[in-house]
Amino acid sequence: MFDECIIRGIRFAPARFSAPLAGFTHSAFRRLLAELGGCGAVWTEMLAARQILGEDFQRSPWLRRHAVERRVVFQLMVRAGDPLNRVMDRLGAHGVEAVDLNLACDAFSVRATEAGSALFENLEALTLVAREARRAWPGPLLAKVRLGSRRPDWESRFTERLRVLEDAGFDAVTLHPRFFEDKFRRRARHELFPWAASVTRLPIIANGDLVSRQQVEGLATHLQPARAVMFGRMLLARPWLLAGWDGAPAPDSATIWRRLYDYIAEDFPPLTALRRVQSLTKYFAANFAFGHHFWVSVGNARGLPEALAMAERFFAGGPRMVENPVVAGI
Ligand SMILES: Cc1cc2nc3c(=O)[nH]c(=O)nc-3n(C[C@H](O)[C@H](O)[C@H](O)COP(=O)(O)O)c2cc1C
DSSP: OOOOEEETTEEESSSEEEOOOTTTSSHHHHHHHHHHOOOSEEEEEEEEHHHHTTSOTTTOTTTOOOTTOOSEEEEEEOOTTOOHHHHHHHHHHTTOOEEEEEOOOOOHHHHTTTOTHHHHHOHHHHHHHHHHHHHHOOSOEEEEEOOBSOSTTHHHHHHHHHHHHHHHTOOEEEEOOSBGGGTTOSOOOGGGHHHHHHTOSSOEEEESSOOOHHHHHHTHHHHTTOSEEEEOHHHHHOTTTTTTTTSOOOOOHHHHHHHHHHHHHHHSOHHHHHHHHHHHHHHHGGGBTTHHHHHHHHHTOSSHHHHHHHHHHHHHTOOOBOSSOOOTTO
């Protein structure tokens, strides 16, 4: 299940992807995933389209890529009026293969700029942006969506918006089946994937609360119409999840944490690196019984060396791993 999919002539194998996670899916994290293997494509964090024009692709921690990273999908936060021609030209000139538009983020700061969920809601602006993006980008063009706003006519509104993407010539959509207002409350409504697939020709990438192979196989009737699956928070806790899909034993968790620490410390200035390590550790700690001691001690560290020392002390105690980490609510 989900061994491969072809999007606009490009083969993604396996069809198991890493989700865009602002603050987390930077090049350091993507590099680790690539080295571990098993991930058919990694999404960048959401990138403000206009900023692409001013950033240095070699130096910017948002745009930088390590050679080892394979298929990287660049996710853009776009609004009507953005100079998409120039943005896409620049991405193409730097070897970007695939682009995704964020139509799902409901954060106030994103909505305030008429991007993310606000763009999804505004049919006119969405139509404009979708057409312009397609005109400007010849490669795989995707969009990430939720179900829309929770209102009685959400189904017809959702269908209408997917039709806009379809007519514009998009190649696929990732669906996280929650309403905007849900944020991360309630559960992802996996049972809606077959319905979503029935109202659009676009291939669907299924996302939301997916955590393991066993669970994905158990959800086969709901997930069958999807072409690929995408994992977010569980990959922050278990970056080896996809590498172990076919039964490869899990690597030593302390070794993985140290590698992440090293890569983050290499890529970011010390204070930003510390914050990145701390936020990642919050998810990583979900692997352990009493893991909260781990993230609290790393979270209180005043510098990178102290964070590392705290982690080493935790690992030296031989922490017990839990079978099913809980990442919801983190
Ligand atoms: C910390 C955090 C940051 C996120 N950043 C983004 C983002 O930049 N772009 C996006 O489309 N979705 C973003 N999301 C949503 C995820 O991509 C994904 O849709 C969501 O977490 C559900 O998948 P999961 O249950 O596998 O984590 C973010 C989610 C979290 C928790």
